[in-house]
Amino acid sequence: MESFALPTVSYTDGEIDTNPSATPTLNSLIEQRYSRRTTLRGGVNAAAIAVFGGGLLAGCDEDTTNGEPALSVVAGSSGATSGGRVVTLNGTATGAQVTAQSFTQTSGPAVTLSGANSGATTFIAPAVASATTLGFRYTATNGSGLISQADTTVTINPPALGFTAVAKNRNDVVTVPAGYTVNVLYRMGDPLAANVPAYRNDGTDTNFAQRAGDHGDALYYYGLSASGGRDDNSSTRGLLVMNHENITEQYLHANGPTAPGGIRPEGEVTIEIDLHGVSIVEVSRAASGAWSYVQNSPFNRRITPNTPMAINGPARGSALLRTAFSPTGVAGRGTINNCANGVTPWGTNLTCEENWAGYFRRPSSDNALRSAKEVVALARYGVGSSTGNYGWSTVVPADPANTIFRKWDARVTGSDATQDYRNEPNQYGWVVEIDPYDPASTPRKRTALGRMNHEGAWPGNFVAGVRPAWYMGCDAQNEYVYKFVSATPWATADAQSATRLAIGDKYLDAGTLYVARFNADGTGEWLPLVFGQGNVTSTNPAYAFADQADVLVHARLAADAQGATPMDRPEWTAVNPVTGEMYLTLTNNANRRVPGDTVSASQRVVDAANPRVYTDAPSTARGNRNGHILRLREQGDTTEALRFTWDIYAFGAGSDLDATNVNLSGLTADNDFSSPDGLWFGRPTNASGQVTPLLWVQTDDGAFTDVTNNQMLVGMPGRVGDGGTRTVTNTNASGVTSTVVTRIGAAPGTQLRRFLVGPIGCEITGVDSTPDGRTLFVNIQHPGEGGTLANITSNWPASQTGPAVGSRPRSATVVITKNDGGVVGL
Numbered sequence: 001m002e003s004f005a006l007p008t009v010s011y012t013d014g015e016i017d018t019n020p021s022a023t024p025t026l027n028s029l030i031e032q033r034y035s036r037r038t039t040l041r042g043g044v045n046a047a048a049i050a051v052f053g054g055g056l057l058a059g060c061d062e063d064t065t066n067g068e069p070a071l072s073v074v075a076g077s078s079g080a081t082s083g084g085r086v087v088t089l090n091g092t093a094t095g096a097q098v099t100a101q102s103f104t105q106t107s108g109p110a111v112t113l114s115g116a117n118s119g120a121t122t123f124i125a126p127a128v129a130s131a132t133t134l135g136f137r138y139t140a141t142n143g144s145g146l147i148s149q150a151d152t153t154v155t156i157n158p159p160a161l162g163f164t165a166v167a168k169n170r171n172d173v174v175t176v177p178a179g180y181t182v183n184v185l186y187r188m189g190d191p192l193a194a195n196v197p198a199y200r201n202d203g204t205d206t207n208f209a210q211r212a213g214d215h216g217d218a219l220y221y222y223g224l225s226a227s228g229g230r231d232d233n234s235s236t237r238g239l240l241v242m243n244h245e246n247i248t249e250q251y252l253h254a255n256g257p258t259a260p261g262g263i264r265p266e267g268e269v270t271i272e273i274d275l276h277g278v279s280i281v282e283v284s285r286a287a288s289g290a291w292s293y294v295q296n297s298p299f300n301r302r303i304t305p306n307t308p309m310a311i312n313g314p315a316r317g318s319a320l321l322r323t324a325f326s327p328t329g330v331a332g333r334g335t336i337n338n339c340a341n342g343v344t345p346w347g348t349n350l351t352c353e354e355n356w357a358g359y360f361r362r363p364s365s366d367n368a369l370r371s372a373k374e375v376v377a378l379a380r381y382g383v384g385s386s387t388g389n390y391g392w393s394t395v396v397p398a399d400p401a402n403t404i405f406r407k408w409d410a411r412v413t414g415s416d417a418t419q420d421y422r423n424e425p426n427q428y429g430w431v432v433e434i435d436p437y438d439p440a441s442t443p444r445k446r447t448a449l450g451r452m453n454h455e456g457a458w459p460g461n462f463v464a465g466v467r468p469a470w471y472m473g474c475d476a477q478n479e480y481v482y483k484f485v486s487a488t489p490w491a492t493a494d495a496q497s498a499t500r501l502a503i504g505d506k507y508l509d510a511g512t513l514y515v516a517r518f519n520a521d522g523t524g525e526w527l528p529l530v531f532g533q534g535n536v537t538s539t540n541p542a543y544a545f546a547d548q549a550d551v552l553v554h555a556r557l558a559a560d561a562q563g564a565t566p567m568d569r570p571e572w573t574a575v576n577p578v579t580g581e582m583y584l585t586l587t588n589n590a591n592r593r594v595p596g597d598t599v600s601a602s603q604r605v606v607d608a609a610n611p612r613v614y615t616d617a618p619s620t621a622r623g624n625r626n627g628h629i630l631r632l633r634e635q636g637d638t639t640e641a642l643r644f645t646w647d648i649y650a651f652g653a654g655s656d657l658d659a660t661n662v663n664l665s666g667l668t669a670d671n672d673f674s675s676p677d678g679l680w681f682g683r684p685t686n687a688s689g690q691v692t693p694l695l696w697v698q699t700d701d702g703a704f705t706d707v708t709n710n711q712m713l714v715g716m717p718g719r720v721g722d723g724g725t726r727t728v729t730n731t732n733a734s735g736v737t738s739t740v741v742t743r744i745g746a747a748p749g750t751q752l753r754r755f756l757v758g759p760i761g762c763e764i765t766g767v768d769s770t771p772d773g774r775t776l777f778v779n780i781q782h783p784g785e786g787g788t789l790a791n792i793t794s795n796w797p798a799s800q801t802g803p804a805v806g807s808r809p810r811s812a813t814v815v816i817t818k819n820d821g822g823v824v825g826l
């Protein structure tokens with residue numbers, strides 16, 4: 001709370017031509033008049049305008065000597081709003097030329113007043129748990145030094161969603177709610193260095209290692225100070241660290257890619273490789289409020305599938321990681337299919353390698369050259385493409401010593417693993433730590449977090465003295481949810497260390513990897529993946545583990561051995577910054593079945609945590625068609641817990657679907673969704689991440705696109721256990737029904753709303769905000785994905801601002817702001 005003190009008044013002479021008087025006395029400088037009014041406007045509408053009763057401070061003389069007119073002040077009375085919204089206080093002084101005006105706060109939680117030394121000041125209403133009154137004082141001074149003051153109060157209510165839901169649509173633009181503005185910030189191909197020409201977008205561009213990558217996915221904003229140092233509080237200048245998951249190949253080359261099956265040109269493949277990976281790009285906000293990226297920033301960096309990497313953690317140096325490039329298994333080149341992400345409090349980014357397996361050429365003929373264990377492992381990770389995605393390894397490079405194409409061929413061709421790239425697939429599937437503030441740093445693959453189809457690695461809330469954890473989904477049908485718990489209790493002094501990757505070594509290279517088992521009664525357990533514990537041993541029948549490096553390289557096999565619960569495709573994780581509860585998107589699962597179905601080796605039957613099998617017209621496919629969002633609460637609310645409770649926050653479904661067995665969360669036209677993927681809570685540095693934090697949900701869907709393009713919703717969820725149990729009736733392929741009891745949270749109702757709909761053919765991917773929550777960054781990935789050069793199906797982002805027929809679509813990052821400057825979503 002700010003205590004109020006009378007302002008210090010300095011006499012200013014000669015500046016005001018209506019003030020011919022002699023120097024006033026101190027008494028005449030102080031006029032307190034409480035009989036005025038304030039108007040409030042902006043994010044709040046002025047409520048009652050009260051007229052305060054008059055009264056002069058004892059000893060003050062309202063009437064001036066020598067004819068100076070009295071100063072009459074009109075200032076505020078009262079108004080009400082809610083956390084995160086903009087409040088403007090207007091003060092009006094009449095009766096004399098005013099030489100100075102100011103506002104100060106007199107009571108309530110401290111807020112930052114901008115323009116405080118004027119007749120209008122604004123602030124962002126703080127997040128409060130219950131209605132709270134803030135007091136302010138307006139002071140005006142005239143040329144004689146006469147002072148008049150008036151008080152006003154503003155009542156702040158807890159944060160609430162502050163927009164009308166966007167309607168579902170299939171337009172070729174990004175749609176945001178009324179009162180919001182969307183602008184395109186950073187597009188695939190945009191140059192990242194001063195000498196790189198603007199992107200022509202006609203298939204003739206080059207130098208993609210210095211351009212924005214394709215398929216922007218997860219992103220995170222890292223603040224920069226005016227002098228270019230790390231500043232976690234800066235909301236006007238920062239670095240976006242962004243994953244570039246994949247490519248829309250048909251739009252990259254002048255006449256489309258060379259036909260598959262043959263030898264691919266080095267030039268085309270170089271472009272395709274360079275468009276993968278990560279970009280680090282400086283962005284800044286002008287005084288006008290407009291955001292732009294900084295083309296020539298020294299921080300700009302592309303990390304590609306060719307960038308040198310260090311292998312860290314328990315698998316460093318393992319025979320499983322040795323290749324012709326790295327005969328000792330301590331280094332590697334590049335990162336690929338970077339999907340979701342994670343962060344650390346010491347200012348680094350965790351990029352996660354998801355669908356890497358398909359990039360490798362390894363036809364079935366290679367099995368004969370592998371050990372039985374290798375065949376099991378390669379099959380479990382799906383390394384079995386006859387060509388590899390896009391046929392990169394077919395390139396015959398101009399420089400025979402160049403192995404950046406050759407490494408995508410994972411066949412056994414040499415006398416041992418240091419003579420070929422048979423182990424190159426083992427170099428991917430990791431969480432990779434990047435220091436965005438040091439463009440020269442070498443990213444480190446953190447093998448302690450296990451190897452899988454890493455979707456993301458979001459941290460639990462950090463508590464001093466407690467071992468921190470990161471939650472991770474493995475995105476494939478019937479795969480698992482993992483947690484890494486560091487061996488090192490958190491020391492808050494490490495947050496601002498200048499040696500960020502060394503702090504990463506401290507927390508991310510030693511610890512315990514766990515996998516989740518979800519029980520039908522709403523409890524669950526974290527099962528350790530530690531060599532020698534449980535079934536993770538050299539006598540495990542499915543796969544005989546050799547050591548902890550083998551366990552981590554083959555975390556899926558270790559999770560199988562421990563009896564983890566197969567899930568409906570675990571995508572992103574997010575952690576509520578207030579409660580610490582972890583949310584997980586389970587995007588959909590075409591390989592979920594019910595009792596009585598024929599169940600193949602790759603299929604699983606329903607259970608309490610994955611309870612639905614149904615169809616969603618027009619498709620006739622069965623399974624969990626629309627996905628759901630699960631959440632869990634750790635026992636004792638600590639990241640170190642080995643047990644938890646869980647429920648389902650929301651089941652995806654069209655609002656037209658069966659309310660008893662499919663649309664279990666009662667979604668309506670304002671919030672029905674399918675295939676949740678991206679997931680993120682508002683940052684705790686602003687009202688969207690405090691008290692009742694906002695949960696942002698993004699979709700990557702093909703089941704609901706007959707109704708709407710992919711979308712982003714925002715909700716204000718409750719807590720695990722705020723609902724109850726529900727019995728779901730499923731029907732098998734023979735028409736026989738069976739039931740499963742699940743745990744479902746309270747229906748979201750109007751506390752979940754559609755905030756954005758994307759353009760045609762896109763999915764909505766990354767999302768983050770500035771620390772103040774007033775600028776939201778969102779990635780629009782692969783617009784026009786289903787089209788061809790002959791039939792371009794989206795012209796976005798060019799279409800965002802007008803007709804753009806013929807323009808090739810580009811993945812791009814948009815900036816969303818609230819027109820009145822408030823916290824986005826509130």
Ligand code: FEO
Nearest residue numbers: 339354455475571
């Ligand atoms: Fe790259 Fe699981 O989405």
Ligand code: CA
Nearest residue numbers: 616617618654
């Ligand atoms: Ca439908």
Ligand code: CA
Nearest residue numbers: 339571677678
């Ligand atoms: Ca994803």
Ligand code: CA
Nearest residue numbers: 571587677700
């Ligand atoms: Ca997805």
